Amino acid sequence: MAATTAERANYIIIHYLGMLTEHEMEALKHHRHPLKLRELPDGELRTKIYLRNQWLSDEPEILKQLDKGYVQFILNCAERILKDNPDKVYFNLCPVCRKLARTPDAKQCRFCGHDWH
Secondary structure: OOOOOHHHHHHHHHOOOOHHHHHHHHHHHHHHHHHOOOOOOOOOHHHHHHOOOOOOOOHHHHHHHOOOOOHHHHHHHHHHHHHOOOOOOOEEOOOOOEEEEOOOOOOOOOOOOEOOO
């Protein structure tokens, strides 16, 4: 199997979110919430609230998954999902240019405009 690209990994994370493990979901949630906190003036107080509500994690096992950055995290998750569920992940490729469509159900290519309705 060829190495998973960031584009394909993102496609899997978006469209096959239910295949993430509980720890992967917690790491994903932990990654997304600090992005919101950076924009707020009372970030320290909100960080405590986010930790209490489990929107952020301070568990080393969860944080370790994000050590090498978000891109590497989604690549690892996507590769695990593909290994565990190879028959459940469908890459919808344009029949003309062979590029990845926006969604598994898309019927028009966002790159070349081909329509396969």
